[in-house]
Every structure is written in structure tokens, then in C-alpha cells.
Amino acid sequence: MGFGPVIDELIDALRVLPGVGQKSAQRMTLHLLERNRSGAQRLAFALEAAAEKIGHCHSCQNLSEQDICSMCQDTARDMDTICIVESPSDLMAIEQSHHFNGRYFVLKGSLSPLDGRGPNEIGIPKLVSRVNESGIKEIILATNPTIEGEATAHYIAELLGSNECLITRLAHGLSMGSELGYVDGGTLNHAFSGRKPVLNNE
Amino acid sequence: MGFGPVIDELIDALRVLPGVGQKSAQRMTLHLLERNRSGAQRLAFALEAAAEKIGHCHSCQNLSEQDICSMCQDTARDMDTICIVESPSDLMAIEQSHHFNGRYFVLKGSLSPLDGRGPNEIGIPKLVSRVNESGIKEIILATNPTIEGEATAHYIAELLGSNECLITRLAHGLSMGSELGYVDGGTLNHAFSGRKPVLNNE
Secondary structure, three states, X not given: OOOOHHHHHHHHHHOOOOOOOHHHHHHHHHHHHHHOHHHHHHHHHHHHHHHHHOXXXXXXXOEEOOOOOHHHHOOOOOOOEEEEEOOHHHHHHHHHOOOOOXXXXXXXXXXXXXXXXXHHHHOHHHHHHHHHXXXXXXXXXXXXXXXXXXXXXXXXXXXXXXXXXXXXXXOOOOOOOOOHHHOOHHHHHHHHHOOOOOOOOO | OOOOHHHXXXXXXXXXXXXXXXXXXXXXXXXXXXXXXXXXXHHHHHHHHHHHHOEEOOOOOOEEOOOOOHHXXXXXXXXXXXXXXXXXXXXHHHHXXXXXXXXXXXXXXXXXXXXXXXXXXXXXXXXXXXXXXXXXXXXXXXXXXXXXXXXXXXXXXXXXXXXXXXXXXXXXXOOOOOOHHHOOHHHHHHHHHOOOOOOOOO
């Protein structure tokens, strides 16, 4: 390259970011060095701080700086409802929709025995003890609508079915803004079988 | 967000990268924290090292760790030819095409008086002294084929015209792999006026 080892190493290191290939990494490197050195330093500190300080919440397994994350500590949240998701990014998406105000439990992925992810690997025992300890009234299964996600939801529902709390699953159906002509058959089937009467506002 | 200040700061800091918005920054943050902490640390060190150590070559103005960059020191390169580009990324593109083996001079952009970039701002005086000092035989103007790039090339050609060296400009014409039906008029005009006889292999 002729730019020397320091720049080459930065280009290489940027490729750890998802979606960043050789060309984007070069463009980012030159942008930072030519136009935004303070931004590069800020990013370096932020990365170091995050890699060092961020662990998992002991209660919900979400990424957190503290032993118990701020969402688990927040008394303004509904203590009776727990929403089970597959990953912190799913939690983030739900939080950004501002609809749900209960607690979460973040699994470490979905059940996938072929990939070596059984109940212990994704943290099911912790979920069970969490549900048994606290007086939860509703468990919302918000795993992904994929084969693994469905299997995980089913497994958890079976496992916790003896508890007295209500176990629900997020509704399947048409996405907002989608066009019927482009919707896949599985989704249409779900939309038909889950259809609701219109006039009684349910 | 509920992820705490350390994660929020990392998401914000990642947005200094060109082409990275809020959603990509979130995805990068969660990817690094969940799957690649060592990659995050490596990136932090690389950024810090680069922001600290990288300056500009005193001879060609390219980004460099040393006072004189490795390309300017490399005696295997052709001393007689100098290629003038607008930015380090242009130099990188030329280097990656493995055709040119002379020296470079990297301007700090193109002339654009309305944006406050005159000859002094982009380093023309340094270019003039560099050309006068060394026995350069050919100056290749490789500024971009834009209005500013053409103006910059024209300005440099006028300025250095009294020297005895040859001054050339990169050829304008059709891009490899392009389709005539989609080529713009300006490029077609250049391709016609720069047409070459076929049989004498020139």
C-alpha cells in the first residue's frame, strides 16, 4: 500500500465492524485521518471503555455497565410482565417502539442443537429461576418468527406452563405498510388464521 | 435507550465514520460487544495509534508515519516522473492499479476559491519548489475530471509551463466496462475528440 503499517493496521482493524469491507475501511481511515482526528480519538476511548466496562445484567442478561441494569432497577416499569427476547438488539427495537413498559429477559440466542445451543447455553435455567422467584403475571414470548425462534418459544411455553402466570406470544400477521401481493404464504396463512372481527374494536 | 451512557457514547462515537448512521452504529456496537470484544480493543488501539502518529510527508504531503514517507524514500521508484493527485485516496486508487511507478505529490484538495481553497491552501507553493529542486522530466496531472479538478490541472500547467519538463494530463474517455447507451455526453465528446487510429497499435 505504501501508507505504512499504522494505517494498514487501522484499515484492517476497521474490518471487524459488520458490513465494512476493504474499500469502506480505506474510506473510513482516510476520512478520519484527513478530516476528523478528534472523532477518531473519541471513538478509540469509547471502544476501550465499552470493551472494558460492559458486562451482562445478573437479572435479565442484557448488556449492562452495572451488575443489575438500569431497566431492572427502574421501579417505574411494570414488575408483573416479562418479555423474553433473543438478543440485546431485539430488546433495543422493542424499546424504541415505546409500547412495552415491563421487564425483559435476554436469551443468548435461540435454541439450535445443531449449532450447539441448547437450553443451558442460551440461559433457560436462569429464566426459570427468575420467573419462579418473582411474582410475574405475564410472560411475553418475543423470540423471532423463525423456525428456531418458534421452537424456543414453544420450549419455554412447555417448561413454564405449570406456573400460574399467563404466557403469550407476539402476534403474527401482516407488517404495517406491506403489500399483499408481495407477502409470503406463511405470513398470509398466519394473517388469515389470526383474523379478528372489525366492529367490536378488538 | 436503557443501555447506559457507555454504550450510548459508543453508538454516538461510531457515527463519526462516513456512511454510518444511527441504525448501523447500533448494529456495530452490539456486534462488537456480543461477539468481538478483542476486535473492539484492537480497533481502539489502531485508532489511537493512527491519530497520534500519522502526519504528512514533508516531501509529497501524503499521509505518513515518518517525516519522509516510504514512497518518497523508495529508490526503486522512478525519480523522473511525478503524479499530482487531489487526495490520499486518489493516490491509493492509483497505487492499487499497479501501473504507475513514479513519485506523487498530494494536493490538499482542488482549487475552489468559493470554498476558501486557493493555491496556498492546497499546497501549490510546495509543489513548485519540489518540481524546481529535483530534476523531474514529466509531471502527470491526475486531478479529478470535475470542474474544480480541471481548473486545478489547468492552473498548475500554466504555472509550471516555463519548466522544461513534460506536463501531461490523464486521458479522458470511456470507462472500461461501460455501455455507450448510458455514457454521459461530456465523456462521449472527450472519447470522440481523443479517438486514436487502431491499426498502428498506439
